[in-house]
Amino acid sequence: MGEYGCFDIIGPIMVGPSSSHTAGAVRLGRMAREIAGELPKEVKLMLYGSFAETYKGHGTDLALISGLLGFDTFDERIRSSFTLAKEQGLRFSFITGEKEERFHPNTVKFMITTHAGENLTVIGSSIGGGSVEITEINGHPLRIKGDFPTLITFHNDIPGVISKVSECLARYDINIAFMEVFRKEKRKTATMVVETDEYIPNEAMQEILKIEPISHVRFVQPV
Amino acid sequence: MVNFNSIEDLIIESERRLISIGQLVKEWEAEKKEISITEVEEKMRTNWGIMKESIILGINNPQKSMGGLIGGEGRRLHDYCLTQKTLSGNLVNLAVARALAVLEVNASMGKIVAAPTAGSSGIIPGVLLTMQEHLGVDDDRVIDALFTSSGFGIIIAQKASVSGAAGGCQAECGSAAGMIAASVVELSGGSPRQAGHACAMVLKNILGLICDPVAGLVEVPCAKRNALGASLSLTCADMALAGIKSVIPIDEVIVTMGEVGRCLPESLRETSKGGLAVTPTGKKIAKKIFTEKK
Numbered sequence: 001m002g003e004y005g006c007f008d009i010i011g012p013i014m015v016g017p018s019s020s021h022t023a024g025a026v027r028l029g030r031m032a033r034e035i036a037g038e039l040p041k042e043v044k045l046m047l048y049g050s051f052a053e054t055y056k057g058h059g060t061d062l063a064l065i066s067g068l069l070g071f072d073t074f075d076e077r078i079r080s081s082f083t084l085a086k087e088q089g090l091r092f093s094f095i096t097g098e099k100e101e102r103f104h105p106n107t108v109k110f111m112i113t114t115h116a117g118e119n120l121t122v123i124g125s126s127i128g129g130g131s132v133e134i135t136e137i138n139g140h141p142l143r144i145k146g147d148f149p150t151l152i153t154f155h156n157d158i159p160g161v162i163s164k165v166s167e168c169l170a171r172y173d174i175n176i177a178f179m180e181v182f183r184k185e186k187r188k189t190a191t192m193v194v195e196t197d198e199y200i201p202n203e204a205m206q207e208i209l210k211i212e213p214i215s216h217v218r219f220v221q222p223v
Numbered sequence: 224m225v226n227f228n229s230i231e232d233l234i235i236e237s238e239r240r241l242i243s244i245g246q247l248v249k250e251w252e253a254e255k256k257e258i259s260i261t262e263v264e265e266k267m268r269t270n271w272g273i274m275k276e277s278i279i280l281g282i283n284n285p286q287k288s289m290g291g292l293i294g295g296e297g298r299r300l301h302d303y304c305l306t307q308k309t310l311s312g313n314l315v316n317l318a319v320a321r322a323l324a325v326l327e328v329n330a331s332m333g334k335i336v337a338a339p340t341a342g343s344s345g346i347i348p349g350v351l352l353t354m355q356e357h358l359g360v361d362d363d364r365v366i367d368a369l370f371t372s373s374g375f376g377i378i379i380a381q382k383a384s385v386s387g388a389a390g391g392c393q394a395e396c397g398s399a400a401g402m403i404a405a406s407v408v409e410l411s412g413g414s415p416r417q418a419g420h421a422c423a424m425v426l427k428n429i430l431g432l433i434c435d436p437v438a439g440l441v442e443v444p445c446a447k448r449n450a451l452g453a454s455l456s457l458t459c460a461d462m463a464l465a466g467i468k469s470v471i472p473i474d475e476v477i478v479t480m481g482e483v484g485r486c487l488p489e490s491l492r493e494t495s496k497g498g499l500a501v502t503p504t505g506k507k508i509a510k511k512i513f514t515e516k517k
Contacts, residue, residue, distance in 0.1 A: 003381070004376075004377045004380050004381065005252060005255065005256065005377075006248065006249075006252045006263070006267070006370060006373035006374075006377070007252075007266060007267075007270075007373075008377075008380075009338075009339050009372070009373045009376035009377055009380060009385070009402075010267065010270055010336065010338050010339070010347070010369055010372060010373050010376070011270055011336055011337060011338075012336070012337055013269070013270065013273050013334060013335070013336050013337075014334070014335065014336075014337060014341065015332050015333065015334050015335075016328065016329030016330060016331075016332055016333060016334075016335050016341050016344070016441065017288070017289060017329050017330045017331075017332065017341060017342075017440070017441040017442075018341055018342070018441055019337065019340065019341050022332070022341075023341075050439065053439065053513065054438065054439040054440065054513075056289070056290075056512070056513075057289050057290035057438060057439070057440040057442075057512055058289065058439075058440065058441075059289050059332045062332070074334055076333070076334050078332060079331075079332045128386070128388065129386070
């Protein structure tokens, strides 16, 4: 009886009807909000695969908007999220995408405009049982699962960046749980995803941002 | 920490210590998570509270499901068994009505407890609340019974599966029915060994059950399979309490369920590419939903 606990079997408490199409969709929306740093001003959501085919019957659309509003998977306001989004001034629209082989069957692309006017593209998939993965931010391939506090850096792919980041985290007594580095091409732009046991304070984020080859950092709370 | 790798392990340890499987699993969970038994109990009490709320909501205030295919059937059966002479007995019908009601709450974006999944979330609350009232036991006993279900579910998840995409509906509604059969045997004063037999008899009867949701939605035939899971669990629990044994031991039945699940073609594992989903009516419904709502 190693990997499962009692509350994996009796639980979680969630709003139905489907862990992958509803609960997973809420979590994807929350991660997109976390990556944007705030409730976006406007978002276009492109749905792929089974998300595109069955989103109405599973409330996937309501769930994704709920996530952008910061709701939990057990929030009974999920059903009325469209009205609540309009009240909060979030403009949104859904489009269905053509099938793309590289995507998991339950995939969504968020095309976000923030209040500061920044444009952001986030792609993520619901991979079963409520587990999710963000697989792309602004065209950069990566993998974020949302189970831990997560630091994401965008930097030039040159030696030494990883050690500088990990040195900074160590100074703040932050333990790295998992870490992955991604890039499209050698010595061009790269991303680093660092999942930590502890919350990363703003001062640490500012210090990391000062590290020379790093152009952007983002911090994502577990969802 | 004692580790359990089979239902037989759970039964032997419970018998040795003269406690229920539920109590044993509860202690194990507390030890594993390094929290107190009270904390573990409170967490389960919260789940039980949500389960009861979902029953009340589904019976008193039925909603049409998101796909529009179900809604109000739990209430209908509930009213029928309160006012008519039923064929299979009012208790069984009440448990079934409640199982239907919870699944309807799930399908209309209401709050439920996945047990073990959202698609099979009606069976355990429906049966357990009905047996709690029938046997006149308090919430503490019911919470222990939910730990019995968890223990059986954990072994099933490890040795077979509780996911329709991996193992068909047998893995979801079958597991839920088997888990709650074991629980109500203990709730009714049966032995850990009898609980094992009850679960085995349920699983033997749903072996091979496919997962074929119409239009990909957790509505048809999911609601009625929750209903059948509820009634089957009570039949098997009664057989076990009467002293009837499963000739094939529970652990062997679980392994078999996993093997049968892996043998099911992909079209019959939650893909909506086979079974009832591709009947003329199933296809017509899918077409209607997708053209209307896209």
